[in-house]
Amino acid sequence: MKSSFVVPTDLDPVQRHPKAAKAGERMRMHNPMCFGCGEESPNGLRLEMFAGEEFTVDAAMRVQTQFEGGPGVIHGGVLSTAFDDVMGMVPLLVGPSAVTVHLEVDYIKPIPVETTLQFRASLLGRQRRKIYTEGIAHYGDPTQPVAVAHGIFVTINAREHFADHLENSQLSDEYKRRLSRP
Numbered sequence: 550m551k552s553s554f555v556v557p558t559d560l561d562p563v564q565r566h567p568k569a570a571k572a573g574e575r576m577r578m579h580n581p582m583c584f585g586c587g588e589e590s591p592n593g594l595r596l597e598m599f600a601g602e603e604f605t606v607d608a609a610m611r612v613q614t615q616f617e618g619g620p621g622v623i624h625g626g627v628l629s630t631a632f633d634d635v636m637g638m639v640p641l642l643v644g645p646s647a648v649t650v651h652l653e654v655d656y657i658k659p660i661p662v663e664t665t666l667q668f669r670a671s672l673l674g675r676q677r678r679k680i681y682t683e684g685i686a687h688y689g690d691p692t693q694p695v696a697v698a699h700g701i702f703v704t705i706n707a708r709e710h711f712a713d714h715l716e717n718s719q720l721s722d723e724y725k726r727r728l729s730r731p
């Protein structure tokens with residue numbers, strides 16, 4: 550497997566955030582309308598995320614027939630979407646929300662529809678606002694990954710970052726009010 554992803558060597562120390570989900574606990578959705586994990590997203594993936602030991606996040610995804618790309622196998626974009634969202638939960642174990650600035654995926658084996666993919670995302674390190682992560686997907690044997698992803702997420706002040714876009718969201722008015730409170 551080839552990857553150009555480079556994690557800096559001068560990383561900052563990290564600690565689990567005191568309010569982060571404990572190992573084994575389900576993590577809260579960052580947005581109910583999120584295409585990846587939102588419970589209210591009408592056609593979303595509805596991934597359920599679980600905090601793991603140390604700085605890891607686990608999720609499973611049934612590869613539905615509607616996720617087909619090549620005949621009988623998953624669409625690469627659906628897979629990268631799932632990786633983005635699972636890896637995007639890792640920053641919440643150490644601090645505030647973060648958004649993707651870089652995402653790359655190594656597709657190793659075709660992934661048949663009607664299988665269940667298991668994802669594990671891990672923290673590789675933090676440098677200032679940048680959170681370096683890795684994601685691994687398999688469907689049965691964790692030692693035989695079928696895809697591996699790497700991503701950089703940058704921490705944000707969510708209220709400020711989304712302020713100009715909230716009006717376009719399908720979130721309920723109550724939720725929007727909560728997000729726009731100073």
Ligand SMILES: CCCCCCCC(=O)SCCNC(=O)CCNC(=O)[C@H](O)C(C)(C)COP(=O)(O)OP(=O)(O)OC[C@H]1O[C@@H](n2cnc3c(N)ncnc32)[C@H](O)[C@@H]1OP(=O)(O)O
Pocket residue numbers: 579633634637638646647648649650651676677678679701703705707
């Ligand atoms: C809320 C939780 C959601 C989680 C799950 C879903 C994840 C998503 O899909 S998010 C949606 C897709 N992503 C986005 O829309 C983000 C769009 N980008 C932005 O808004 C801006 O680039 C933003 C706010 C992230 C950063 O901008 P800004 O605050 O000006 O910071 P900036 O100084 O440019 O970058 C911060 C650091 O990141 C680095 N950086 C920025 N972009 C990249 C990149 N593409 N690759 C590598 N490093 C980068 C910068 O070099 C800088 O590093 P350093 O500390 O070494 O100087």
